[in-house]
Amino acid sequence: MEPAAVVTLIAVVLVILALVVYLVAVILELRKITAGLDAVIESVGGILKKSEPVNGVVETINQDLSAGTDLLEGLLDKKAGQDDAAGLVESLYPGSGASVLERQGRSGEVKNIDEVYTRGAVQLARLGRESPLGVGAMSGAALRDATYSSAAARSIYTNPSGPVADEPGGSRHRPRSPVIGTEAGADGGTQSGEPKSSDG
Amino acid sequence: MTLWWIGNAVLLLVIVPVVVILLRGVLHAARETTQAVDGLRPVAEAVSNDLDAVELLNTTQEQVSQTVTVVANYGGSLDTILEDA
Numbered sequence: 001m002e003p004a005a006v007v008t009l010i011a012v013v014l015v016i017l018a019l020v021v022y023l024v025a026v027i028l029e030l031r032k033i034t035a036g037l038d039a040v041i042e043s044v045g046g047i048l049k050k051s052e053p054v055n056g057v058v059e060t061i062n063q064d065l066s067a068g069t070d071l072l073e074g075l076l077d078k079k080a081g082q083d084d085a086a087g088l089v090e091s092l093y094p095g096s097g098a099s100v101l102e103r104q105g106r107s108g109e110v111k112n113i114d115e116v117y118t119r120g121a122v123q124l125a126r127l128g129r130e131s132p133l134g135v136g137a138m139s140g141a142a143l144r145d146a147t148y149s150s151a152a153a154r155s156i157y158t159n160p161s162g163p164v165a166d167e168p169g170g171s172r173h174r175p176r177s178p179v180i181g182t183e184a185g186a187d188g189g190t191q192s193g194e195p196k197s198s199d200g
Numbered sequence: 201m202t203l204w205w206i207g208n209a210v211l212l213l214v215i216v217p218v219v220v221i222l223l224r225g226v227l228h229a230a231r232e233t234t235q236a237v238d239g240l241r242p243v244a245e246a247v248s249n250d251l252d253a254v255e256l257l258n259t260t261q262e263q264v265s266q267t268v269t270v271v272a273n274y275g276g277s278l279d280t281i282l283e284d285a
Contacts, residue, residue, distance in 0.1 A: 004204040011211040015219055022223030029230035036237035043244035050251040057257040061264050068268040075275045079282050 073100060087111035 076085035082104055090097025090110045097110030165172045 002201075004201060004208060007208040008204070008211065011208060011216060014212075014216050018216065018220045018223060022220075022227050025227050026223075026230050029227065029234050032234045033230070033237050036234065036241055039241050040237065040244045043241070043248045046248040047244070047251055050248065050254050054254055054257065057261050061257075061261050064261075064264045064268045068271050071268075071272055071275050075279060078279070078284050 073103065077104070082106065083111050 073085065073089070076088060079085075080088060086097040086100040086104070087110055089100045090112075101107060101110060
């Protein structure tokens with residue numbers, strides 16, 4: 001055999017050896033990949049199965065919540081008027097008043113209900129005057145416990161146990177009622193720090 | 201004969217190295233894919249476990265429905281108590 005033929009044979013054998021070695025290694029790796037993907041697919045199947053009812057349930061929840069929102073907004077519209085309803089929603093959830101106006105088919109600036117709260121205050125006062133307790137008979141057992149019924153109101157003060165003194169030995173007094181409205185401070189007093197009566 | 205030797209040289213110096221380089225590239229890519237799949241498995245299992253709470257959505261749905269019903273009843277009472285604007 002000629003030397004050139006021997007070299008050719010050696011080269012071909014080398015190529016075939018390289019092909020065999022590397023392709024077998026690739027096949028082994030692909031088998032590992034297949035096994036890994038089988039495990040992953042099992043988990044993905046679990047994900048699909050578990051998430052299958054999500055859309056329907058969430059849509060139902062959204063429908064229920066939308067019905068509740070529509071109901072409350074309708075009630076607000078009816079009781080407070082469209083302007084004040086949007087303002088009231090805005091005061092509770094900043095940024096939501098505009099969407100209320102949009103659902104009302106209106107546009108413009110949402111009324112600042114924090115400043116214009118007269119109607120709400122009137123409603124609260126009306127509840128006090130015209131509540132079922134207020135129209136009850138004047139005779140008979142007392143409906144209101146004169147001793148303990150103020151506990152809830154007194155609990156809003158810093159010292160609900162009773163009168164306090166500003167300095168040791170000083171005169172004792174009960175703190176004034178907390179201030180509401182635009183002049184109210186964070187602690188229930190006025191912004192200047194001096195408590196102010198809320199009977200206005 | 202000279203051409204044969206030249207062919208042998210090309211086979212040994214060019215074709216064999218190129219084949220080896222290409223096959224090593226394929227093997228490297230396959231090994232990287234194996235690592236990626238191995239890393240994907242715990243993630244998929246964790247996501248599947250995280251979705252166990254999805255079943256609670258049914259309870260949430262019932263609770264929301266009941267809450268909206270209560271709110272509707274409460275709204276009806278308010279409608280009776282409060283005067284219209």
